[in-house]
Amino acid sequence: MSGQVEWGSDAIAGALRQSGVPYVALNPGASFRGLHDSLVNFLGNEDPEMLVCLHEEHAVAIAHGYAKVTGEPLGVLLHSNVGLMHASMAIFNGFCDRVPMLVIGATGPLAADSRRPWIDWIHTASDMPALVRDFVKWDDQPTTVRASVDSILRANQLTRAYPHAPTYVCVDAAVQEQRVVSWRSREAGRYRAPSRSAPDADAVVRAAELLAAARNPVVLAGRVSRDPEAWRRRIELAERVGARVVTDLKTAAAFPTDHPLHGDAPGNVLTASDRAMLTAADVLLALEWEDLGGTLAAAFGDREPGATVIAAGSEHELFNGWTKNDYALAPVDISLNCHPDDAVRALVAALPAGDCPRETAADASVAVLPAPEPPPAVDGAPRVTVGLLGQRLRAAVGPRPTALARVPTSWEAQHWPLSDPLSYLGSDGGGGVGSGPGIAVGAALALKGSGRMPIAVMGDGDALMGITALWTAARYEIPLLVVVANNGSYFNDELHQTRMADLRGRPRENAHIGMRTEGPRPDIAHMAEDMGLVGIGPVHSLEQLDQALARAVEHVEGGRPTVVDVIVERGYPPRAEAGVLNDRRGVTA
Template identity: 60%
Template sequence: MDDEQVLLPEDVPSQWGSDVIAETIRATGVPYVALNPGASYRGLHDSLVNYLGNRDPQMLLCLHEEHAVAIAHGYAKVTDRPMAAAVHSNVGLMHATMAVFNAYCDRAPMLLLGATGPVDADSRRPWIDWIHTAADQAALVRPYVKWDDQPASVRASAASLLRGNQLTRTHPTAPVYVCFDAAVQEQPFDGRVVVDPARYAPLAESLPSPESVAAAAELLAGAQRPVILAGRGSRDQAEWDRRIALAERLGAPVLTDLKVAAGFPTDHPLHAGTPGLFLSPANNELLRGADVILSLDWLDLGGTLRQATGSAEPQARVVSASVDHQLFNGWTKNDHFLAAVDVSLQSRPDAAVAALLERLPERSPAAAPSPAAAADPVQRPVEATGPTGRLTVSFLTRTLREATRDLPVTLVRTPFAWNPDLWPVRGPLDYLGTDGGGGIGSGPGLAVGAALALAGRERLAVAVLGDGDYVMGVTALWTAARYDIPLLVVVANNNSFFNDELHQDRVARARGRAVENAHVGMRLEGPEPDLAQLASAQGVHGIGPVRTPEELVDAMKRAVDSVLAGRPTVVDVRVERGYSGDTAAAIAERSR
């Protein structure tokens, strides 16, 4: 990665409080710190550059604090490990809060570094230090971080970093926030804080009790109609393979969820139906007929069961592998509807899978299905254009897949209109899920962070974004251009906040009002934003607008060639408004 040259003597002694903080950050092992600079941590900034030499971690300059946090979030989605993001005082933290909430809801590890003006009022500069100092700065994010601290000395700052690093890496993972006093950073410090990172490692993960594993294995072994809900899982290939082995051992159909990263191959014979943001009618029926349901940290288990069974408790016995409850609090309701659970395996879901495989009896090889060579969905006929003559998202998907078919691709994001049947997921890095908190504008930053983590892995990072998400976060792409991070962003541009058009349509119908007005206050028209020019303004290669099938085929080829040459690239594709059949049906059923 490209970086500024740092003039640094061979041996720079530690002389300041921020030098110790910087050295401790290095000890945590985070490779990068994404930041938008600010005076509250000017001492730490100097230490990262002039004491550490801008190495381990390397700074990544961002144009907005929300992008800095989103980039760290995207990095964690690929690696299951944290990087750092730094935000300036209360104002920078307020800019970043949406991205922090996304990362928390997505259970992404992250070392969030902050700073406040001098806590000692006598040390504050007039005006600016006063408005950038808060009595309890972490209160801005405390409901959606795992832990926070504001240490008051140099040694305490080092200890807080070590604890925060330990906690953010311990399952269930989530961001932590450490706020440094500006005066502590800038005080002389002639002592030394020796850190052995091995002594402050993440806490050992909890394992399900033998009794709970035995009870779950008994239910599953005796089930006639088991169903597995594959929710949050790791990006580890061995753990991916064990999930497949468990499903095959049980002969159980598996449901997956587009809100979280890939959990199971979608073209495996045991994968049931089409994954989506909401359960399809067919998958609801499958759940209603199950006699045992195994939830592997399924997002909103209670709400999913309620959607399938109504207000009645499910007839199926429910086994749940999760410790997500450890992050629940009273402020944010991402605890979701309380699920009826018969056996609780209190562990990381992949640890529960391994324990169940050891306990469950083997099936005969003939009884265990194996993946079949299905017809390649890229060959399925799709309509190139829709009723208004615009390109369909299905045709965009097929064209993009054809252009990348010889490359391993990581889908970082997809829009609501995405049809997953046209893009099989076959490995743990094939798809990374959504942003967690439903905050529009996160997509570009997440894409940059994921591409950063994938650099050197010979995988192409591809994000298919909605136009609203893109325009809110487009300046995050400057960081990709600045640090030569290869990335392909395709904007499925329907010139509308279309999901809200559907909401207005629904309200108008319920009230007997004019549905023809549903688009008012929703369309990005008069003028239409020039998305390719917005990309070019960030130093990124911009292509488009693309309006015809022939233009799209050519644009995708040029875009892939551009990214393979090392240049981040954006393609603006003008698409029809609307969703795929399965998505539309699921939304309609959910809205009843």
């Protein structure tokens, strides 16, 4: 810090530094002009450093992507009610995805006689946090300098405490601009997040005995950490008890998908063989599996599961009555109320010495990548599908370590095995289209200098809705490869309109109306170039694709964020289409 605290915002900026966030993502706003000044002139724009964004939703999405890699929060600054409303979709994504994030908002002066005419009145709210209260972990709107500092320290504690979710503190503009005569800072070390709770010892013993004795154990590996040691322990647990493992594309990589004990390639819904695996199981271990109740219903229908169900996780502490991401009620026989990584550590320690060989382990075959699909042809020319795009992209990056920060709905995961905890970072949590670019930038920021190439493959709808988030990557020289699978349509909804047509006996050929982004088709590559990134495309053929991807990889390795716009055939593989058109809870064709 440059000197003694003189202003309320100096003290608030000091609390942000004490929170340990390395960056604060923001789109500038007058409601926090005092804090902005203190970040620059009191802290020197260091610890935290400001990241300028072109939209509040992007600022939150960047913090979301950073947390997906590191498990740590970034700071976000949001301007008054208008900035918070802009950002609310991205905050909801972060809440559903259970990531830590320290969001600082601001309001015009709560004291009416301190407000400037007009603008301060429309940008002031008596309860600003009410806009997001149902999808943050904790909120506050303090009215003094000391209370503002304490609220930030508490919000930092709570967002870092498991289970994770964003927290929100709204600071009064007048409090920021208040003179401080004398100030004594808090000792940061005394306001750390509480440690995680250990699982109940008796429950661990019972669960370990069941897993050791099981003939057909299955692990549903869901929302776990990016810790390499925790990854290794999950493999050890599965191998020790011979458990088959199922993973999902809604959450990040949790188990090597080319391991002999892994089931089918991950997707957004169960395959028929994975459902059969669940129905044959005698013990199921769910590691914070998203929508456990819906998954069991997909396998067992209206029947109670025949297996003993062990569930590890504490996300129930975030459930509330407003958002229904508590999902279907799940039957659980043993609850390990703790972080799933801690549950696995305890279970491995409690297992009897030596392996517990099972038929499933002996019979499991090593995953083999399918043969490349033959390219579709139109007028004799090969055309690009998302499946082929994934194969060619994987060939282009070769043996380089990568992190998939985003994949589209039509992604075919069998073409891209996940081999470590950072190889895939999961979806956005809340299904908010437009989050992809910002999340990708945040993930790339966290990976900068790591030697791992961040890659985001996203649909054109997602890219176009959030494309200005990519400017921040150019501004701060954050290497990132974005590949747009551009089908010129909000195709997910074309499928729903086709379903409506079939149910109502109406023409399928009208399903595209109101869905296509054509006439004119946006030039995504040129948009990227105009924001300072490398833009390549549009790419129409497989031959062009291979050349474009090779160039893109070179640019990213040279430190340049790069966007490749690839025109792909419309259509989803059957599994992705089944996931889109689920008409009943978790049930697929």
